[in-house]
Amino acid sequence: MKNKRVLVAMSGGVDSSVAAAILNEAGYEVIGATMKVWPKELCGKEKEKACCSLKDIEDARKVSRVLGIKHYVLNLEADFQKNVIDYFVKEYLAGKTPNPCIVCNEKIKFGSLLKKAIGLGCNFIATGHYARIEMEPTRANARGSLGGILSPPLVSVAGECINGSYGLRESVDKAKDQSYVLFCLKQSQLKKILFPIGNFTKDDIRRKAKELELNIYDKPDSQEICFVPDNNYSDFIKKYRNIKPQKGNIIDRSGKALGNHMGFWNFTIGQRRGLGIAAKEPLYVTEIRPKHNIIVVGAAEDVKKKRFLVKKINWLAKDTEKEKDLEVKIRYNHKKAWAYVKDLGGNIAEVDFKEPQSAITPGQAAVFYDGEYVSGGGWIDKILS
Template sequence: MKEKVVVAMSGGVDSSVTAVLLKNQGYEVIGITMRLYSPDDPLEEANLVGGCCSLDSVNDARRVCESLDIPFFAVNYKVEFDKLVIEYFQKEYERGRTPNPCIACNVHMKYDLLLKKALDLGAQYLATGHYVKRWYDDTRGRFVLEKAVDEKKDQSYVLYNLTQEQLKHTLFPLGGYRKTEIREMAKDFGLRVHNKPDSQEICFIPNDDYKSFIEKRSTTPIKQGHFYDTKGNILGKHKGIPYYTIGQRKGLGLALGYPAYVVDIDPKKHIVIIGRNEEVLDKGLYAEELNWVAIPGLLVGESLSVHIKIRSAAKPALGTMILENHDRVKILFDQPERAVTPGQAVVFYDANNLVLGGGVITERIRV
């Protein structure tokens, strides 16, 4: 019997080519689209056109499945998405932290709810159009994740949270290709989405205006506060903690005679601290909520030289990772890094581009 695989269909070129590749490899393929978010405001709905949460993307996914003659289903996870992703997104900003909703979506929606749905349908695997490599390493006795061939499109950073059980049932057919190759393949396969633009911003935020989105959802007025410099002097009023993130320069509304940046946020005191560019540098960080991939973990007190990514688009930095307790690591950079941001993920790699693990940044270690 053919092995059965459910492909998470977003209506874009990557998931569409994923479905074709797996069908051509002999799998029995089922396409499923998650309906995650639809605003009450028709204008807001219109501004979501093209994103993976939009209605037109569901229709694109359906048409692709029809052209491939494979079954198509749509599942409604709007309630779960609102609670597990959007609510988390809002609360993190209110705490003065910067969330990563794509990681939350992967953890809760794709590799929990949708994977369970795939297994319930009798499938052996869930496949997605992420750019990453995955295989079973006999030497380690573990499934591993490796950066994609196309380093500009690599998505290993947002997948560090996958467990061994989830990796056992997951396929990533695109990890060995470059995005230009995928578009050419989509054109050769006759897929109408071959030239569809990539989704760039957060799928549920119209026009990338997260501030208005948070304002609309907030049950209480967002409290204003004061900007301070690093010496404790008041510089002016700010609009509210959720509107700022570490390293931010634009939108501060301050004229100080020098380039000003957000260097710290204190949500309890409603303070945003402003400084110069060199004051945004950090020599390390602490991270919690750890997940290990290529290794089972470290012993408490053990250290390891690693390559470190503190945001999705950042180049890996060299540093040392020290396990302080079973769920807290200390990272010290070889050279100071700019704008370490609590709430974001930090992911650790070895010299061979394997994902060792990762966690959530909780504290910065200032220079």
């Protein structure tokens, strides 16, 4: 890929490191970049596990030296605060459960960072996401070989789409697939993105990193939201907005008071732990009423719903029928389930699952799949039944 320059977002982890190595071996001119998005002193108790820690930056630098590529640290704190942190806090204070990783992908990695890449004269941006971008939905995409990649099966030689449209497909490694958090990408972004590791398993990637003698070959994967590494969302929100505890009621479906809580933002749909209620049967959060600071609880069956509205739809497959049976995921680790999806127009869709699903949560994403391909997706807005 002579004269094709690519900026690789390097987190200091094994996936993005091997992504850079694959492209380097394929002949791209690779530039490594680590984003600095949030001051670690604001990341709670587990500061060293936070995003863009000094350890992660140094790991990315070491890998870049081994690969013989340039490496930069880019400060995107202002963009990250505006587009991700403020959104995250606002959604929780509206009684919803946000997914900041999706917004970060759309606005930061493939927004602000992509602009930086273009400014550096790059043709593409690449990340260590487990997903695949294909030029034709019917195109066969066999597993690659890490032994000698000549060109990732992602773009044509000219770097332009053959039929004018790109498809987003699940990765080969279904356990690691990240297509769910990428549904928001537009065609204008997809044509500039490379996902070099989408054709490989996690074991493949760690094996390749070890063969290259990269020091991060056995580095653990990050598990929590990068700017809340201690997983204490409530504490983060209270400190960020300087919010004082607000006593409210926990009630059942009939309106009977069962207990108290100290802020509705501490809860999410389907939550069982931390309710502080003694009951004969397990109780779960079934509804959050932020306006009145009320939490509604019920039995496990009460958390199961079928119909809901999805807003801000992004259709990747432009030829998707207005009404169609598709498989739908309602959170990252949710197993896809069949549903009837009806496009209502105005970037709104109604989803009706064939079978009730547990904890359909406003604020989370609903992503539609046609086989392995992402047809589209949007944000869960309102539960209907």
